[in-house]
Amino acid sequence: MRINIILNGRNIQAETAPDELLIDFVRKQGALSVKRGCETSNCGLCTVFLEDKPVLSCSVLAVRADGKRVTTLEGLKEEAEQFGAFIADQGAEQCGFCNPGFVMNALALFRENPDPDEEEIREYLAGNLCRCSGYEGQLRGIQAYLRWKKEAAAGRDTPPDKK
Amino acid sequence: MKTVGKPVRKKDAMQLLTGQPLYTDDIAPRDCLIVKLLRSPHASAVIRSIRRDIALKVPGIEAIYTWEDIPQDQRRFTLAGQTYPEPSPYDRLLLDRRVRYVGDPVAIVAGADERCVERALSLIKVEYEVQEPVLDFRKALDNPILVHPEENWESLCPVGADNRRNLCAHDESSHGDIEKVLSECDLVLDRVYHTKACQQTMMETFRTFCTLDAYGRLNVVSSTQIVFHCRRIIANALNIPKSMVRVSKPRIGGGFGAKQTSVCEIYPAFVTWKTKKPSKIIFTREESMTASTPRHEMEMHVRLGAMRDGRIRGIDLHTLSNTGAYGEHGPTTVGLSGHKSIPLYGKAEAFRFVSDVVYTNVMSAGAYRGYGATQGLFAVESAVNELAAQLHRDPFSVREQNMVREGDVMPAYYGQVNTSCALDRCLARVREMIGWEEKYPARDMGNGRVRGVGMGMAMQGSGISGVDVGSAALKLGEDGYYNLIIGAADMGTGCDTILAQIAAEVLDCGVEDIVVFGADTDASPYDSGSYASSTTYVTGKAVETCAVKLRRQICRLGARLLGCGEDETEFDGKYVRRISGEAKDGQGERAPQEKAAGSQRPDPCRRVSLQEIAAASMCGNEIPLQETVTHSSPISPPPFMVGAAEVEVDMQTGRTQVVNYAAVVDCGTPINPNLARVQAEGGIVQGIGMVLTENVTRDEKGRVLENSLMQYKIPTRLDVGSIRVEFENSYEKAGPFGAKSIGEVVINTPLPAITDAICNATGLRFRELPVLPEQIAMGLYTV
Numbered sequence: 001m002r003i004n005i006i007l008n009g010r011n012i013q014a015e016t017a018p019d020e021l022l023i024d025f026v027r028k029q030g031a032l033s034v035k036r037g038c039e040t041s042n043c044g045l046c047t048v049f050l051e052d053k054p055v056l057s058c059s060v061l062a063v064r065a066d067g068k069r070v071t072t073l074e075g076l077k078e079e080a081e082q083f084g085a086f087i088a089d090q091g092a093e094q095c096g097f098c099n100p101g102f103v104m105n106a107l108a109l110f111r112e113n114p115d116p117d118e119e120e121i122r123e124y125l126a127g128n129l130c131r132c133s134g135y136e137g138q139l140r141g142i143q144a145y146l147r148w149k150k151e152a153a154a155g156r157d158t159p160p161d162k163k
Numbered sequence: 164m165k166t167v168g169k170p171v172r173k174k175d176a177m178q179l180l181t182g183q184p185l186y187t188d189d190i191a192p193r194d195c196l197i198v199k200l201l202r203s204p205h206a207s208a209v210i211r212s213i214r215r216d217i218a219l220k221v222p223g224i225e226a227i228y229t230w231e232d233i234p235q236d237q238r239r240f241t242l243a244g245q246t247y248p249e250p251s252p253y254d255r256l257l258l259d260r261r262v263r264y265v266g267d268p269v270a271i272v273a274g275a276d277e278r279c280v281e282r283a284l285s286l287i288k289v290e291y292e293v294q295e296p297v298l299d300f301r302k303a304l305d306n307p308i309l310v311h312p313e314e315n316w317e318s319l320c321p322v323g324a325d326n327r328r329n330l331c332a333h334d335e336s337s338h339g340d341i342e343k344v345l346s347e348c349d350l351v352l353d354r355v356y357h358t359k360a361c362q363q364t365m366m367e368t369f370r371t372f373c374t375l376d377a378y379g380r381l382n383v384v385s386s387t388q389i390v391f392h393c394r395r396i397i398a399n400a401l402n403i404p405k406s407m408v409r410v411s412k413p414r415i416g417g418g419f420g421a422k423q424t425s426v427c428e429i430y431p432a433f434v435t436w437k438t439k440k441p442s443k444i445i446f447t448r449e450e451s452m453t454a455s456t457p458r459h460e461m462e463m464h465v466r467l468g469a470m471r472d473g474r475i476r477g478i479d480l481h482t483l484s485n486t487g488a489y490g491e492h493g494p495t496t497v498g499l500s501g502h503k504s505i506p507l508y509g510k511a512e513a514f515r516f517v518s519d520v521v522y523t524n525v526m527s528a529g530a531y532r533g534y535g536a537t538q539g540l541f542a543v544e545s546a547v548n549e550l551a552a553q554l555h556r557d558p559f560s561v562r563e564q565n566m567v568r569e570g571d572v573m574p575a576y577y578g579q580v581n582t583s584c585a586l587d588r589c590l591a592r593v594r595e596m597i598g599w600e601e602k603y604p605a606r607d608m609g610n611g612r613v614r615g616v617g618m619g620m621a622m623q624g625s626g627i628s629g630v631d632v633g634s635a636a637l638k639l640g641e642d643g644y645y646n647l648i649i650g651a652a653d654m655g656t657g658c659d660t661i662l663a664q665i666a667a668e669v670l671d672c673g674v675e676d677i678v679v680f681g682a683d684t685d686a687s688p689y690d691s692g693s694y695a696s697s698t699t700y701v702t703g704k705a706v707e708t709c710a711v712k713l714r715r716q717i718c719r720l721g722a723r724l725l726g727c728g729e730d731e732t733e734f735d736g737k738y739v740r741r742i743s744g745e746a747k748d749g750q751g752e753r754a755p756q757e758k759a760a761g762s763q764r765p766d767p768c769r770r771v772s773l774q775e776i777a778a779a780s781m782c783g784n785e786i787p788l789q790e791t792v793t794h795s796s797p798i799s800p801p802p803f804m805v806g807a808a809e810v811e812v813d814m815q816t817g818r819t820q821v822v823n824y825a826a827v828v829d830c831g832t833p834i835n836p837n838l839a840r841v842q843a844e845g846g847i848v849q850g851i852g853m854v855l856t857e858n859v860t861r862d863e864k865g866r867v868l869e870n871s872l873m874q875y876k877i878p879t880r881l882d883v884g885s886i887r888v889e890f891e892n893s894y895e896k897a898g899p900f901g902a903k904s905i906g907e908v909v910i911n912t913p914l915p916a917i918t919d920a921i922c923n924a925t926g927l928r929f930r931e932l933p934v935l936p937e938q939i940a941m942g943l944y945t946v
Contacts (some may be wrong), residue, residue, distance in 0.1 A: 032182075032184035032189040033181075033182025033183070033184070034182075035186075035366075035367075035416075037366045037367070037368075037448065037872075038448040038871060038872040038873075039447055039448055039449065039871065040448070040871045040872055040873040042871070042872035042873055043366065043872055045366060072182070073181065073182035074182065077181060080180060080181045080182070081177065081180075081181055084176075084177060084180030084181060085177070085180075087176075087180055088172045088173065088176035088177055088180060089170075089172060089837075090837060090841065091170070091172070091173055091176075091657060091835070091837035091838045091840070091841045092841055093173065093176050093179045093180050094417075094655040094656070094657075094841060094845070095179075095365070095366065095367070095414070095415060095416050095417040095418075095654060095655025095656075096175070096178075096179025096180070096185075096414060096416070096655060097186065097365075097366040097367045097416030097417060097655075098366045099179050099180050099182065100182035103180060103182070122880045122881055123881070125880060126879045126880060126881045127879075128880075129366065129872070129877060129879060130366070130880075131363075131364050131365055131366055131417055131419070131845070131849070131877060132365075132366075132417055132655050132656075132841070132845045133841055133844065133845050134841070134843075134844030134845040134846070134847055134848035134849075134883065134886060135844075135848065135880040135883060136841075136844045136883075136885075136886050137837075137840070137841045137844060138880075139880070
């Protein structure tokens with residue numbers, strides 16, 4: 001069967017099987033940032049936006065996305081770079097395999113709640129597993145990013161280092 | 164120092180954070196055959212018959228291989244990535260008529276897509292002659308049922324192995340008369356501790372793709388820590404010359420030792436070799452949890468002898484290790500359980516360490532961060548905590564009294580001298596950080612919850628002494644940048660960057676001027692691989708030495724261009740200068756010369772730029788601006804660490820949370836403090852998982868029940884509380900810029916620290932991990 005989705009702002013018409021998962025569909029379409037870490041909806045690696053809401057693409061059928069907007073990290077390059085710089089400054093990206101899902105969900109958090117406290121951050125991202133970092137570096141990076149955002153909003157803009 | 168000791172970003176950080184396609188499955192050819200394995204449902208069986216004719220009719224199926232395609236009398240091999248002569252027994256075949264655990268491969272299926280391969284898997288008809296398995300590792304030794312009865316089982320090293328006894332290895336070592344010392348002690352604690360076959364659980368499961376290259380050679384791209392060992396293992400398995408195999412690794416989605424074993428490479432390698440078509444295998448999470456290479460389950464019997472004043476006089480340790488169905492890393496992991504725990508108590512007069520490693524019909528164990536030291540330290544450190552409790556002594560002060568110090572000879576550490584050690588400073592600092600004075604032993608929070616504190620010490624090695632080989636090649640490129648070519652594998656730890664920092668420090672350039680390439684058996688200089696906490700210490704030293712040598716070559720060519728002798732030149736990273744006689748004779752050497760250069764107009768006859776040298780190297784030149792250095796270390800200087808946990812136990816439900824974890828590490832010089840810190844934080848969280856959530860149980864048939872992330876609970880960010888890590892640096896002369904290792908030592912302290920904290924909070928002593936809420940609740944209920 002054929003479905004239409006808007007993947008990262010681009011109209012796509014493609015064949016899919018009734019049981020094909022969204023993760024496999026978008027990877028086939030070249031969105032290779034989307035990773036699979038389990039088959040049981042536990043790891044959060046495959047997080048994408050479906051109509052701007054974060055979903056686990058391993059737990060959504062591709063046909064469910066028919067006619068809808070799907071966003072992967074490929075479609076959020078600027079935001080990802082801006083936020084990612086703060087994670088990089090902690091060395092918390094480590095192996096990087098969980099990064100796309102983590103960054104997607106973190107960006108979703110910031111959109112939903114621009115000023116989360118530590119508990120809200122931990123809570124919101126609880127479904128994003130990471131085996132390398134121990135989470136602390138990610139937390140430091142998020143907090144540094146939020147501080148920078150606040151300062152930028154207050155007009156004391158110091159752009160993130162893009163070395 | 165300009166770059167060493169600086170928290171520079173990982174060179175690949177932004178690529179990873181923006182989700183670039185850099186991992187094995189991202190770069191595999193789209194037309195790869197999909198390879199999957201049919202796995203045994205029985206823990207022990209012999210295949211009576213296997214029918215593939217129906218399965219072969221499924222459209223899209225390319226090939227199905229069974230034991231009938233593999234000469235059963237061919238030389239066996241091991242999947243463990245270890246240096247010659249390999250200590251792990253040669254006990255595997257690509258496909259064996261006998262299956263030895265639930266999950267052992269029975270058939271390899273290759274087809275056009277996942278769907279047809281899955282269909283074919285379900286249509287293969289296998290008739291098994293089911294046999295009684297050996298599932299209890301305590302009953303494996305000299306059991307009449309043999310896991311490896313075959314004639315062509317082979318042990319290459321004198322590790323005390325005997326397949327007729329289900330014995331993968333046996334060893335004994337001692338110093339002093341342990342029985343006599345223990346008999347003289349006021350107090351001998353006699354305790355048994357047990358840890359399970361925990362999973363590394365790197366986020367990227369095992370995966371490999373293979374193609375044939377222009378010369379008909381097998382080109383293997385794999386998520387592996389050990390490209391060179393992997394080449395040998397594949398050649399052994401396929402019975403082909405090693406020259407016909409090339410192995411390289413792209414970015415790796417985590418390893419933790421799991422990828423120090425060639426868990427999946429041999430299957431697509433075989434398919435591509437046979438079919439001449441590209442193929443790939445991607446392990447499911449379930450396969451990664453049930454047919455891989457987890458930590459060795461160990462039972463440790465400790466006898467700890469001490470005097471009433473707290474003086475520890477003797478340690479007697481017997482470790483029983485469960486290697487499972489195959490012997491990967493069996494003979495070596497067990498050694499660390501004693502040799503990297505007992506030496507912490509350097510003042511003891513005697514020790515004895517005896518180990519048995521047994522075969523059973525469960526999944527084979529392998530390498531996991533800590534590699535046996537984690538298990539041994541849980542036992543020895545817990546015993547010392549129990550000793551402190553029994554003597555009504557503060558566990559910190561018992562350590563203070565007994566621990567090894569810099570300059571001590573460590574009899575249980577192969578007699579090596581403790582060349583660099585800040586363990587005393589680590590101990591003092593952790594005590595402050597956790598607030599031990601106020602919190603020890605426990606505080607009732609008044610809401611049904613009690614908080615307890617506990618601590619533990621740890622050590623590890625830095626590479627395998629006299630065994631590990633690290634190499635680096637450096638060459639000067641056209642614009643005056645450098646290529647650093649290594650065979651060590653960055654698995655996310657950041658070794659590409661750390662090694663670049665070391666090179667940059669020596670070459671007086673920026674980290675961005677070093678382009679790193681690794682690892683590829685065709686292109687990289689030989690390196691045993693990234694394991695055993697070896698990369699920074701062993702390969703790092705190779706990089707340092709290599710950069711020093713390349714500096715000399717740069718000066719040589721610079722001197723030729725300047726028309727002077729090599730010893731009349733000096734290189735500051737940008738220019739080779741001709742130095743005047745006075746400056747050369749002076750003690751200040753470089754600094755006054757630089758000042759002079761800054762204050763005067765540069766004289767073209769007196770200096771030549773790195774770019775000019777690089778350009779000159781490509782025209783009519785015979786001075787190579789390229790060096791390769793290989794390094795091995797006769798010693799393995801231990802990094803040290805002290806950790807303390809504050810846990811909160813709900814006395815009704817037994818729910819236990821780590822609220823605070825304080826740790827101080829002595830890794831010598833942290834080359835990159837950010838990356839060292841994240842290593843420590845990540846390791847601590849894996850340790851927390853081992854203590855509180857990560858369980859491994861099997862049903863009566865030997866099937867692992869925790870076969871997904873749904874059941875095997877690695878910590879989430881809600882489970883770990885606040886982790887604070889600091890460093891107390893010693894300086895290790897044998898390491899690059901004083902560095903030792905950090906990758907493994909960091910996982911060890913949570914086990915004794917958290918269990919002791921639980922004991923201080925509840926009065927319940929747990930000697931088997933993990934400690935689950937229901938056990939605490941039931942324990943409290945029984946009390």
